[in-house]
Amino acid sequence: MARRRVVITGMGAVTPLAHSVEELWQKLLAGESGIRPTTVFDAGTFPTQFSAEVRDYDVRDVLPPEVGAIHRQAGRHSGFILGAALQAWRQANLPLPLAEEGVPMPQALPPTDRIGIYLGAGEGPVDFDNFVGAIIAGWQSDSKQIDWGRWADHALATMDAMRELGQEPNMPSAHLSQLFRVRGPCFSCLTACAASTQAIGEATELIRDGQADIMIAGGAHSMIHPLGITGFNRLTALSRRNDSPARASRPFDRDRDGFVVAEGAGVIILEELEVARRRQAPILAEVLGYGSTTDAFRVTDQHDQGRGGIAAVRLALQDAGLNVEDIDYISAHGTGTKENDSIETLVIKSVFGPLAYKIPVSSVKSMLGHLIAAAGVVEMITCVLAIRDQKLPPTINLENPDPLCDLDYVPNQARAATVEVAMSNSFGFGGQNDTVIIGKWPN
Amino acid sequence: MDPRRVVITGVGVVSPLGVGKESFIEGFLSDRSGIDRIRGFDPVGLPCQVGGEVEEFKINEYVPKIYRKATKLMSRDIVLAVVAAELAIRDAGLKTKGTAPDEIANIDPRRSGVNIGAGLICCDLDELGIALEHAQHEGKFSYAKWGREGMESLTPLWLLKYLPNMQGCHISIIHDLQGPSNSITCAEASGLLAIGEAYRTIVRDKADMMVAGGAECKINPMGLLRQCLLGRVATRYNDRPDQACRPFDRQADGCVMAEGGGIVILEERQRARRRGARIYGEITGFGASNNFSGDFIRPDDGAAGVVIALQKALDEAQLTGDEIRLLIPHGSAIAEHDRAEAQAIRSVFGPAAAALPVVATKSRIGNSGAGASALDLVAAVLSLQEDVIPANRNCPEPPPEYGLNLPDTTIRSAGIRNAMCCCYTYGGQTAAAVVQRPDSR
Numbered sequence: 001m002a003r004r005r006v007v008i009t010g011m012g013a014v015t016p017l018a019h020s021v022e023e024l025w026q027k028l029l030a031g032e033s034g035i036r037p038t039t040v041f042d043a044g045t046f047p048t049q050f051s052a053e054v055r056d057y058d059v060r061d062v063l064p065p066e067v068g069a070i071h072r073q074a075g076r077h078s079g080f081i082l083g084a085a086l087q088a089w090r091q092a093n094l095p096l097p098l099a100e101e102g103v104p105m106p107q108a109l110p111p112t113d114r115i116g117i118y119l120g121a122g123e124g125p126v127d128f129d130n131f132v133g134a135i136i137a138g139w140q141s142d143s144k145q146i147d148w149g150r151w152a153d154h155a156l157a158t159m160d161a162m163r164e165l166g167q168e169p170n171m172p173s174a175h176l177s178q179l180f181r182v183r184g185p186c187f188s189c190l191t192a193c194a195a196s197t198q199a200i201g202e203a204t205e206l207i208r209d210g211q212a213d214i215m216i217a218g219g220a221h222s223m224i225h226p227l228g229i230t231g232f233n234r235l236t237a238l239s240r241r242n243d244s245p246a247r248a249s250r251p252f253d254r255d256r257d258g259f260v261v262a263e264g265a266g267v268i269i270l271e272e273l274e275v276a277r278r279r280q281a282p283i284l285a286e287v288l289g290y291g292s293t294t295d296a297f298r299v300t301d302q303h304d305q306g307r308g309g310i311a312a313v314r315l316a317l318q319d320a321g322l323n324v325e326d327i328d329y330i331s332a333h334g335t336g337t338k339e340n341d342s343i344e345t346l347v348i349k350s351v352f353g354p355l356a357y358k359i360p361v362s363s364v365k366s367m368l369g370h371l372i373a374a375a376g377v378v379e380m381i382t383c384v385l386a387i388r389d390q391k392l393p394p395t396i397n398l399e400n401p402d403p404l405c406d407l408d409y410v411p412n413q414a415r416a417a418t419v420e421v422a423m424s425n426s427f428g429f430g431g432q433n434d435t436v437i438i439g440k441w442p443n
Numbered sequence: 444m445d446p447r448r449v450v451i452t453g454v455g456v457v458s459p460l461g462v463g464k465e466s467f468i469e470g471f472l473s474d475r476s477g478i479d480r481i482r483g484f485d486p487v488g489l490p491c492q493v494g495g496e497v498e499e500f501k502i503n504e505y506v507p508k509i510y511r512k513a514t515k516l517m518s519r520d521i522v523l524a525v526v527a528a529e530l531a532i533r534d535a536g537l538k539t540k541g542t543a544p545d546e547i548a549n550i551d552p553r554r555s556g557v558n559i560g561a562g563l564i565c566c567d568l569d570e571l572g573i574a575l576e577h578a579q580h581e582g583k584f585s586y587a588k589w590g591r592e593g594m595e596s597l598t599p600l601w602l603l604k605y606l607p608n609m610q611g612c613h614i615s616i617i618h619d620l621q622g623p624s625n626s627i628t629c630a631e632a633s634g635l636l637a638i639g640e641a642y643r644t645i646v647r648d649k650a651d652m653m654v655a656g657g658a659e660c661k662i663n664p665m666g667l668l669r670q671c672l673l674g675r676v677a678t679r680y681n682d683r684p685d686q687a688c689r690p691f692d693r694q695a696d697g698c699v700m701a702e703g704g705g706i707v708i709l710e711e712r713q714r715a716r717r718r719g720a721r722i723y724g725e726i727t728g729f730g731a732s733n734n735f736s737g738d739f740i741r742p743d744d745g746a747a748g749v750v751i752a753l754q755k756a757l758d759e760a761q762l763t764g765d766e767i768r769l770l771i772p773h774g775s776a777i778a779e780h781d782r783a784e785a786q787a788i789r790s791v792f793g794p795a796a797a798a799l800p801v802v803a804t805k806s807r808i809g810n811s812g813a814g815a816s817a818l819d820l821v822a823a824v825l826s827l828q829e830d831v832i833p834a835n836r837n838c839p840e841p842p843p844e845y846g847l848n849l850p851d852t853t854i855r856s857a858g859i860r861n862a863m864c865c866c867y868t869y870g871g872q873t874a875a876a877v878v879q880r881p882d883s884r
Binding site for chain 1: 553557563566568569573575582583589590591597598600602603605607608609613618619620621626627628629636640646647664668672673674732737738739740747755868869871
């Protein structure tokens with residue numbers, strides 16, 4: 001029996017550059033940066049004082065009036081994904097609300113237990129002031145330990161149950177299942193920077209397996225909070241170009257000095273081909289292949305020869321039944337760290353051989369920063385749009401070539417190109433590598 | 444072509460009943476409880492002061508010599524996963540870079556993967572407290588001082604202790620598992636969902652062996668506090684810890700949190716047979732669903748998601764309810780939740796529910812978050828292997844309207860061919876699985 005085919009029928013994104021997919025795409029093609037000084041907390045003395053924040057966004061403005069009040073109090077990252085998912089849901093021409101269980105669905109929709117969710121979602125931001133306040137209240141400077149009784153009194157009096165619950169990584173998917181009332185397989189994974197690419201791949205597999213007919217896939221994350229930035233600053237993973245934030249994210253440039261933390265969410269609707277056809281949903285692209293591997297190398301570093309990345313790209317090609325010459329565009333992981341960009345270049349050269357120099361590769365992280373768990377899905381959305389418009393987004397801030405990064409990174413200017421098949425790579429901190437390949441749908 | 448079949452060839456357990464599967468099964472077959480007054484920190488200010496903690500053990504006995512330095516980067520959640528994985532891999536007789544560094548491995552690293560369910564890992568508050576000493580101005584937190592001095596007192600690799608994917612990351616490095624890797628973060632359903640995903644990964648021919656399960660430590664100040672704020676915990680039994688967790692009992696008073704890790708080795712059946720592995724059982728059905736209600740915390744009346752997950756798992760295993768001889772439920776011991784779960788079980792099993800032995804584990808081992816549902820699968824697997832149905836504990840008086848068969852004595856030679864487990868969590872994620880005796884088809 002032939003494998004079930006999976007198509008993309010809806011997309012949505014809430015990102016530092018825009019709160020909609022089309023506006024995001026125009027800004028990416030124009031080479032705009034979403035990176036500015038950090039405002040959500042006072043980072044004035046931090047080693048890195050800038051980030052890519054989602055600005056002027058309030059989830060209450062995007063929620064339909066009839067949905068439950070519970071979504072209006074969503075944590076920051078859950079709020080982003082509610083907006084992104086509503087966009088995708090509407091584009092896919094899915095009804096809100098869905099019919100109650102037991103009631104036949106309109107438009108030949110599958111039953112709700114065959115509509116699922118797979119997100120790569122991060123933890124929500126810590127309630128920092130109260131979190132730190134409790135530690136200070138309980139701190140005993142002589143013994144250098146916390147008096148847990150005093151800590152608990154302060155914490156119980158100041159912390160809010162729902163705000164704490166909102167930090168659980170499964171809450172973005174909890175919001176979506178409640179909003180859309182879907183009962184199918186529901187997963188959230190947190191494989192660091194690869195999470196939402198992994199979610200798209202695994203959701204595709206579930207549809208192929210026959211476990212679901214429609215999957216809401218994507219991711220949401222915000223690590224722009226004092227502990228998140230502290231953690232990355234201590235790892236010396238972030239750019240410190242405080243004098244020019246918009247030029248700080250410089251993937252593949254010789255003078256790159258780390259990545260830039262961003263926040264946001266993206267969602268795509270994945271659907272079994274025949275279901276999509278039957279209900280005349282708009283088919284935006286087809287998911288052709290997925291590969292997932294592990295570096296199994298070091299906690300702190302990528303494999304120095306790109307072993308896991310190479311294997312993920314090869315497995316995705318094999319899964320898609322494609323050869324290297326079939327790939328027209330690669331959306332890079334391209335974080336802007338010294339290590340990632342040179343190893344990723346090595347991965348592409350190892351797999352594609354001499355062809356590597358002919359395939360355009362770009363990193364939208366140069367403009368958006370790194371949305372961590374949500375990065376992969378937003379990059380996948382740009383691949384769909386590259387195929388639709390036959391245009392490639394640029395890698396901005398690529399001013400001085402690095403001899404270790406000598407491919408065609410679409411420097412600084414968007415360009416027209418023939419794109420039938422696009423590949424998106426994500427390499428997670430900790431060694432999880434995921435590649436997804438999509439192809440044009442002949443409408 | 445016949446679909447690829449998946450068997451369980453190893454189990455690894457770290458639970459409040461002890462380290463290793465032996466103390467786990469022994470604990471279930473005796474009247475022992477792993478719940479006690481919390482010792483890891485002074486819980487005096489919290490409404491719930493009891494929990495399930497693992498006895499002391501030395502992490503160095505469970506990681507290879509060359510990897511011992513890296514244990515400094517492991518939070519408790521990571522330690523629990525690493526130890527459970529090591530035990531499971533040893534139990535399966537697998538020679539990996541970790542278990543047999545000087546021998547030829549009997550796994551193909553590129554066809555071996557890892558899928559671990561993880562929780563929300565909170566940083567060590569004492570460690571943060573020291574850093575915060577350098578970040579105060581007139582007794583209040585100062586961002587300016589934190590940025591200049593405070594953060595400098597945290598070790599550079601501080602963040603790595605708290606990333607949920609680090610459980611799988613360490614396990615993959617220690618044992619050289621280069622295949623598919625995932626970290627499922629669905630709170631209390633994480634462990635079983637990870638096992639379900641790993642099962643499908645093998646069926647799809649994307650791997651031949653998967654290390655799968657979950658681990659979490661909920662016995663830390665923030666972890667427990669969050670549960671207290673949600674009002675989910677037992678508060679009336681602080682003076683009688685071993686009686687505190689009472690799934691399906693009339694006196695059920697709430698969750699008792701715990702720490703623990705459960706990990707299984709899943710292998711493609713023919714491969715396992717070829718290498719002469721001991722086979723505990725076969726995963727023949729898995730179902731994932733969603734149990735959402737209006738508020739993220741309670742299951743809805745009738746736990747519709749649990750019904751769907753159980754039914755999907757049964758359908759995939761091509762079984763009817765009367766063929767199941769043991770069910771390990773979620774059994775949170777929150778009365779309202781237990782009532783909804785009981786209704787779901789009755790609705791799936793119908794008249795067979797009255798005869799189906801249901802054994803809740805949390806009365807003995809508490810609720811270890813991401814580890815809980817994986818430990819429940821291990822409990823089902825070991826019961827199947829020993830052909831024994833352990834007695835429920837702390838459940839002398841189940842409300843008759845629950846309509847469940849909750850044995851209060853151990854049943855030996857129970858004739859188990861098929862066992863099931865199911866779980867759900869705040870947030871809604873839900874799963875169920877069927878495990879079958881290896882010789883039954």
